[in-house]
Amino acid sequence: MADKSHAPMRKKEKKDEAADMTKDGKEVKSEGQKTExxxxxxxxxxxxxxxxxxxxxxxxxxxxPFEIIAGDRIDPLVFRFQFKNVEYSSGRNKTFLCYLLDKGNPADGLYKGYLEDEHSGSHAEEAFFTQCLPNYDPALKYTITWYVSSTPCSACATKIAEMLKARRNMKLSIFAARLFEWEEEEIQAGLKALHGAGCKLRVMKPVDFSYIWDTFVENEEQPLNLWEDCKENYEYYQEKLADILQ
Structure with a gap:
């Protein structure tokens, strides 16, 4: 799969991540257009x-090179920064992937956790199949749900689509906080390929952010206060995705 550290992969406007995570005030959609x-x-x-x-x-x-990081719970500040569904994602140069995996066997239960990637090496999407699902069994029925900070790059989307076509017993749903580089033709082609392979694609609704907060974040039993414009930004991205997949 392609290296996210190079264009046209995930946006990498080089700002300090910690500062962006803790800054107060409203993020507007023109933020990413400013010259650094x-x-x-x-x-x-x-x-x-x-x-x-x-x-x-x-x-x-x-x-x-950074290895793929795996775990059960995400730091709350990291979640608020990485999953924020702003249009211009300044400093958000990695992918967070929260997953639910059902292998169709009640005795196994439901597997869940998260992966994150950074810089060179495997992308989180690829790492899921190599680390969380290394031993594929054609006799099982897999139901997989991803909550990702942004949609896959074109290379990842193409490979996942090919895998879903080859593994008909595997159903994948991807719910994304943001659309990654959705203006690019190759990105749009990758999303269409995923959709055509039977993958359910949807932008995350406000209720999805609350679900991730409760399920995958070290929230210390505190409720999630959604950021301003969360619903508006969801509607913006969902409209763009619908246009791409029509």
Whole structure:
């Protein structure tokens, strides 16, 4: 699957993630259209140093590969930041995938957890099949539900569609907080391929965010207070998805 660290994969406007997670105030849809300050961009992409003319010179910084992180509960601040359904997702450069897995055997129960990816290496979508479902059994009936921070990249979508066509005993539903790069033709083609392979695709409703909060987040029994414009942004994304899949 493709490397999300390169365009046209998931948006990577280089802002400090911790600052974005804790900042107050309303995020507007024009946020991502603002030009980043040159000094900030330099600091985020490498080490800045002055040359003899006093200009900044960026020294490349190699990002180490990050392994897929798996767990049961997500930090509440991370959830609020990564799953926020704003249109321009500044700093949200990874995928969070919360899953429910039913293998059709009541004795096994329902498997659940989450995966996250970052930088190079496998994407969370690919990692689900290699880490959570490594031993495929054609005799079983799999029902899989994903709640993802954004829809898959084109490469992941294509591979998942091929897998669903080959494994007719596997049903997958994907509920996404945001549509990733939905304007790109190859992304739209990937979403159509998923839909054509029988995958149920839907943008997450406000009630879905509350469900994730209760099921996958270290919420300390505190209720989720949804952010401003959550419903409006859901309707915006759902309309875009409907246009793509029609």
């Amino acid at each position: 300050d040159n000094g900030e961009a330099a600091a985020n992409n490498g080490t800045a140093a002055n040359d003899q003319n006093g200009d900044f010179e960026v020294e490349p910084m190699e990002l180490p």
